[in-house]
Amino acid sequence: MAGLVTGRRGLLTTAAIIGAASALPRGAGAQEQPVRGGVLRYGLAAEPRRMNQLNTTWMTDATQHMYDRLLTRAPDGSYVPHLATWTTSPDGLVWTFKLKPGIKFHSGEPLTSAAVKWWFEQARDPKGFYGFKGSYQSVDSVETTDELTTVVKLKQPDANLAFILYTVYSSIHNPKTYERVGKDAYGVNIEDGTGAFKLKEWTPGDKLVIERNNDYAWAPPIVKNQGAAWLDQIVYRYIADGAALTAAIEAGDMDIIVQPNPADVDRLKTNPGLVVLQKPMPAARTIYFNTEAKPWNDVRVRQAMAHAIQRKPIIDRLLFGQGLAAYSVVPPTFKDMYLPDCEKFFPYDIAKAKALLAEAGLKDSDGDGFVEYEGKAWEPEMLVTSISELTQLAQVVQAQAARIGIKIKIVQLDVESINARTLAGNFGVLTGFYLWDGPDTIIDWWVHSGNIPATNRARLRDARIDDLIGKMRSAPTLPARYGYVKDIQRIMHGELNTIIPVYHPLDTYVFTKRVRGYEPNPMTLYPRMHDVWLAKA
Amino acid sequence: MLRYALRRLVLLLPMAFIISFVVFAAMRMIPIDPAELVVGPYASMEQREAARKELGLDKSVPAQYAIYLGRVFSGDLGRSLKSGKPIGELIGATLPNSLLLGGVALGLAYLIAIPLGVLAAMKQNTAVDQGAMAFALLGISIPNFWLGLLLVLFFAVNLHWLPATGSGTAAHLVLPSVTLGLQFTAIVARMTRSSILEVLRQDFIRALYAKGLHRTRVVYVHALKNAIIPVISLLGLHLGSLVGGSVIVETIFAWPGMGLLLVNGITGRDYPVVQAVLTLLGCAVLVANLAADLLYAVADRRIKL
Numbered sequence: 001m002a003g004l005v006t007g008r009r010g011l012l013t014t015a016a017i018i019g020a021a022s023a024l025p026r027g028a029g030a031q032e033q034p035v036r037g038g039v040l041r042y043g044l045a046a047e048p049r050r051m052n053q054l055n056t057t058w059m060t061d062a063t064q065h066m067y068d069r070l071l072t073r074a075p076d077g078s079y080v081p082h083l084a085t086w087t088t089s090p091d092g093l094v095w096t097f098k099l100k101p102g103i104k105f106h107s108g109e110p111l112t113s114a115a116v117k118w119w120f121e122q123a124r125d126p127k128g129f130y131g132f133k134g135s136y137q138s139v140d141s142v143e144t145t146d147e148l149t150t151v152v153k154l155k156q157p158d159a160n161l162a163f164i165l166y167t168v169y170s171s172i173h174n175p176k177t178y179e180r181v182g183k184d185a186y187g188v189n190i191e192d193g194t195g196a197f198k199l200k201e202w203t204p205g206d207k208l209v210i211e212r213n214n215d216y217a218w219a220p221p222i223v224k225n226q227g228a229a230w231l232d233q234i235v236y237r238y239i240a241d242g243a244a245l246t247a248a249i250e251a252g253d254m255d256i257i258v259q260p261n262p263a264d265v266d267r268l269k270t271n272p273g274l275v276v277l278q279k280p281m282p283a284a285r286t287i288y289f290n291t292e293a294k295p296w297n298d299v300r301v302r303q304a305m306a307h308a309i310q311r312k313p314i315i316d317r318l319l320f321g322q323g324l325a326a327y328s329v330v331p332p333t334f335k336d337m338y339l340p341d342c343e344k345f346f347p348y349d350i351a352k353a354k355a356l357l358a359e360a361g362l363k364d365s366d367g368d369g370f371v372e373y374e375g376k377a378w379e380p381e382m383l384v385t386s387i388s389e390l391t392q393l394a395q396v397v398q399a400q401a402a403r404i405g406i407k408i409k410i411v412q413l414d415v416e417s418i419n420a421r422t423l424a425g426n427f428g429v430l431t432g433f434y435l436w437d438g439p440d441t442i443i444d445w446w447v448h449s450g451n452i453p454a455t456n457r458a459r460l461r462d463a464r465i466d467d468l469i470g471k472m473r474s475a476p477t478l479p480a481r482y483g484y485v486k487d488i489q490r491i492m493h494g495e496l497n498t499i500i501p502v503y504h505p506l507d508t509y510v511f512t513k514r515v516r517g518y519e520p521n522p523m524t525l526y527p528r529m530h531d532v533w534l535a536k537a
Numbered sequence: 538m539l540r541y542a543l544r545r546l547v548l549l550l551p552m553a554f555i556i557s558f559v560v561f562a563a564m565r566m567i568p569i570d571p572a573e574l575v576v577g578p579y580a581s582m583e584q585r586e587a588a589r590k591e592l593g594l595d596k597s598v599p600a601q602y603a604i605y606l607g608r609v610f611s612g613d614l615g616r617s618l619k620s621g622k623p624i625g626e627l628i629g630a631t632l633p634n635s636l637l638l639g640g641v642a643l644g645l646a647y648l649i650a651i652p653l654g655v656l657a658a659m660k661q662n663t664a665v666d667q668g669a670m671a672f673a674l675l676g677i678s679i680p681n682f683w684l685g686l687l688l689v690l691f692f693a694v695n696l697h698w699l700p701a702t703g704s705g706t707a708a709h710l711v712l713p714s715v716t717l718g719l720q721f722t723a724i725v726a727r728m729t730r731s732s733i734l735e736v737l738r739q740d741f742i743r744a745l746y747a748k749g750l751h752r753t754r755v756v757y758v759h760a761l762k763n764a765i766i767p768v769i770s771l772l773g774l775h776l777g778s779l780v781g782g783s784v785i786v787e788t789i790f791a792w793p794g795m796g797l798l799l800v801n802g803i804t805g806r807d808y809p810v811v812q813a814v815l816t817l818l819g820c821a822v823l824v825a826n827l828a829a830d831l832l833y834a835v836a837d838r839r840i841k842l
Contacts, residue, residue: 047801050621057577129584129591131577188621203630204620205801206704206793237703239791240800243686244702248791251693251701415806416567434578445579454581 034225034517038534039233043248043257047238048208051199052187053169054122057131062210062236064526065229066106067171067193070097070116071162072220073437075521077336079162082220083111083172083194084150092157092476099148103218105174106191106198113144118175120152135164135441138473157476163438168526194218196229196530208236223530230517230533249274249510255534256511256518262320268510275513278506279522280333283435284326285390287382287397288499292459293428295373296380300360302497306346307353308404309397315503318392322508326501328489329446330439333522337440337482339489346497353404362405370407381411382429383418390431393502397431422457430457432499437525440485444469446499447492458498464491538834545827549820556819561605564808565598574618574806592618605812619807627798627810628817634704635794639783641710642718643772650722651761651768654729659756661734669726676723681782685716685789702791713790717782721775728771732764739763766837773829777822 048060051067072082084097103111120142123130138158143151154161164170177192191199196219197210216228237254239245242261246268248254260268269276287305289296296302311325324332327342357363362371362378372378384394391412398408408429413421421427434442445455448469452459468488475481492498509520509527517531575588589595593604608615614624657669692712693701700709736742737760745755784796791797795814802810 047619047805049619049805052621055621056575056619057579058574127587129576129580129587131575131580131584133584134579134581184616184621202620202622203793204617204622204627205631205797237791238801239702240797240804241789241791244689244789244791247686247689247694247701248703251689251699252697253693253700253702414567436579441579451581454585455579 032516032535034230034531034533035536036230036533037232038230039235040231040515040529040532040534041253041255042234042236043245043254044236044238045240045242045245045257045259047240048202048204048236050187051191052183053132053171054128054130055183055187057169059168060208060236061526062197062199062208062234063168063171063187064195065197065234065529066191066195066199066210067168067173068195068218069168069170069172070165072222073163073166073524074222075523077334077523079166080221083218084116092159093154095152095154095161097150097152099150100218101148103194104215105177105194106213107174107177109174109176109192111172111174111194112147113150115172115175116150117142117144119170119172120150123170132164132167132169135160156474158473159475159478159481160438160440160473162478163441167437197234200233206237210234210236219530223528224517225530229530231529234529246510249512252512254512255515256509258507258509260508260510262322262508265320265322265508273512275511275515277509277511277518277520278322279520280324280331281435281505281507282331282333282437282439282523282525283433283505284329284331284439284501285393285431285433285503285505286326286329286499286501288430288432288458289497290422290425290427290429290457290459291461291496291498292425295360295362295378296428298360299496300356301362302500303346303495304353304356304360304404305401305406306497306500307349307356308400308406309346309500309502310348310400311502314393314396318389318396319503319505322506323503324506326504328493329434329442329499329501330485330489331504331522334439336478337485339486339493342489342493345494350403357404357406364405369405370402371405377407379407379409380428382408382431383411383413383421383427384431385415385418386412389505390433394431397502423453425453425457425459432457435525437523440472440481443485443488443492444473447488460496460498462491462496465496538831542827542831545830549823549827552823553816553820556823557606557609557816558602560812560815560819561602562598564812565601567808614813615809617802617807617810619802619805619810624810624813628795628813631793631795631798634792635783635787635796638710638713638717638787638792638794639779641714643721643779645714646718646722646725650725651729653722654726655733655756655761657726657730658733658737659752666730670730673723673726676719677727679719681716681720682785682789684719685712685786688712688716689789704793709790709792713786713792716789717779717786720782721779724775725768725771728768729764732767733760736760736764762836766833769829769832769836772832773826776825776829780818780822 048062049056049058051060051063053059068083070082070084071079071086074080083103084099086095086097088095097116099111099113105111120139122128123133123136124139138154138156138161139152140155141153145151171193174192177190178186181190196213196216198213200209200211202208211233212229212231214228219226239248245257246260246264249257265276268274289302291297315321315323315325328339330338332338357371362373364371382394384390394410398410401408422430436442445451446458447456447460447465449456449461449466465488468484472481472484475484507520511518514535514537516533516535518527520527576584593601616623617627653669657666660666689701689712692699699711703709742755742760745759783794784799787794787796788800799811799814802814
């Protein structure tokens with residue numbers, strides 16, 4: 001678990017995280033022999049949704065285990081084969097996937113290249129509304145040359161195709177079953193994937209049960225257990241109330257819970273029967289501006305705000321220490337694409353912030369402690385949803401902005417209204433967040449001018465950024481791509497400040513000491529279950 | 538009585554229509570964009586538009602209502618946007634759980650409250666009376682979300698006697714039904730007490746004593762029978778708040794009932810589910826009120842319907 005966190009400023013937090021991990025039960029190491037059997041009771045803080053990536057953009061943990069992907073991502077961030085090995089032509093334009101032989105769907109039918117071709121067609125279907133269609137736009141044609149081989153030709157090189165293929169949103173399904181039951185019913189009561197677990201039953205509001213696939217013999221190379229899973233079943237229960245979720249594991253109703261209330265974490269750490277494991281989430285909480293709204297269109301005003309934000313009190317008080325200071329949209333755990341310079345661009349500096357405001361013509365001339373804009377009192381609105389974490393963040397930002405003379409007015413709205421207002425460009429400041437294990441694609445979605453207004457709600461139009469994103473999209477190799485990602489961060493966070501990152505939250509997992517082999521990875525959204533087993537009580 | 542019941546049943550239909558329309562209209566007043574749910578926050582404008590079209594949200598509100606009603610009459614409540622499950626199936630799975638929890642809570646309430654109320658009335662102004670009424674006051678005052686958490690902390694987390702959340706066994710039912718029923722128990726106990734006290738002052742009671750009947754028989758058979766009517770009408774009056782309470786209790790205990798279905802639907806912006814559950818709950822309150830009215834007639838023969 002060492003090396004989970006590489007953030008420089010997060011050293012204290014890092015120690016705490018590793019400290020928690022070292023509290024793993026004795027004998028959890030190599031000498032203990034895993035045993036087969038047992039039902040893992042898993043408490044979720046987010047409700048499971050339909051398990052069909054063509055119909056939803058929120059995939060449940062179970063989908064990671066019921067379905068497999070062509071390739072996967074190793075803990076170091078590199079891509080490794082899973083269902084298929086692959087080669088890329090020297091010009092980066094031809095990707096050839098060769099399926100491992102002998103792979104079967106849960107229905108018993110063999111996995112062939114036809115299913116791979118079918119998936120590419122679904123993802124690119126012009127009439128479909130698959131949420132990540134854009135990530136497949138470099139694909140030109142897909143052909144099968146034999147039962148196991150699929151050749152994908154690209155219009156332009158796209159090293160990041162590997163990323164979307166690794167995500168749970170590119171899971172491979174049996175086209176026959178899918179077509180038979182239809183888009184609406186697939187992934188609801190029926191699935192036909194190749195994963196280590198099969199869907200047993202799902203009653204929304206009650207439980208989602210998956211059971212071991214005994215035929216499984218195609219685990220990715222990065223897990224120890226290459227055969228069928230150790231666990232008989234995983235029973236997921238969704239508990240909406242944070243206090244109830246914590247009580248459930250303390251009362252012995254659960255073996256694992258994820259995302260308890262931050263305020264409960266310290267108490268859970270002192271419970272001798274429990275292990276608390278934390279890792280940075282591939283996510284960021286941010287403040288962002290509408291670059292078309294006056295005076296936020298003036299880069300100096302946004303820079304002043306960047307100088308006014310103090311991250312440490314936010315993390316200590318609001319998150320009870322369970323977060324990492326964020327200086328870039330990219331979390332520092334993604335070290336290949338993270339630009340450490342971001343930590344130095346806009347240090348906390350009230351005097352400098354005030355000077356920048358004055359330069360932009362915002363001065364406090366009536367002596368009330370707040371600046372005026374164009375001679376009139378200025379009270380910019382900050383939109384926030386009712387999620388308590390974000391409303392609290394908004395309140396702290398309001399207090400911090402007041403120190404440089406900006407009198408922010410918090411406007412709390414429902415998600416729908418915020419969505420409507422930000423799509424229409426009718427806002428000034430917003431507290432925002434993302435949760436996605438491809439922070440480089442977040443940059444693409446959030447700041448490329450072609451994505452106004454759908455995902456670029458900051459409405460940023462910057463020729464340099466557009467040019468760099470264009471190069472990033474067609475980079476032939478991942479290192480080349482990540483180079484551009486760093487260049488973009490330099491402009492985005494070093495100068496434009498359309499988005500001010502505040503913190504990266506931590507994923508918190510609490511489990512009983514019976515649970516072994518559970519190792520969440522900071523670069524992925526879902527933990528793997530191949531190596532998890534339950535010790536006898 | 539049968540004619541009265543039938544007439545009331547027929548009158549329920551327009552009421553049900555009104556409920557369904559109000560709920561439908563309320564749902565449409567929210568600027569619903571299912572795009573976030575179906576195509577996600579990273580989708581293009583074309584993808585959002587395609588999703589709206591597929592969900593029929595590009596049509597006018599009256600047209601949407603007409604389509605919705607047509608579907609409901611053909612037995613199709615639509616699918617949940619979130620889980621993709623048919624809403625009929627979701628209600629079918631959660632309704633029995635809610636009825637079980639509500640039934641046990643109500644049963645517990647009456648089983649405890651009526652003897653308690655009678656006892657308090659018989660021992661008026663003694664320590665027993667004051668104790669019972671203090672319990673009732675406490676029961677009315679404690680908010681159920683707080684009581685639920687306290688019970689969990691004590692019986693599940695500290696003592697490990699009962700499960701904190703979930704369903705499946707009788708043990709799972711204990712904490713949620715006590716939490717849901719306590720407030721109602723308190724109200725019923727107070728009402729029973731005051732109602733009995735009122736009846737005991739009436740002439741026919743004196744006549745019964747004069748006849749030489751024992752006090753226990755007078756109170757439990759004759760007085761209680763007459764005092765029970767306002768207690769029954771309480772059921773009709775409080776059913777709405779009981780349904781409301783179940784929403785909170787089911788959430789705290791992750792009890793897979795309709796209340797939880799509603800809460801999850803609201804937080805997940807799963808508007809077809811919210812629409813169906815709200816309409817159904819509204820109609821349930823109508824039916825329950827009718828049932829309470831009919832029960833009067835059963836309890837008191839003087840009432841001719």
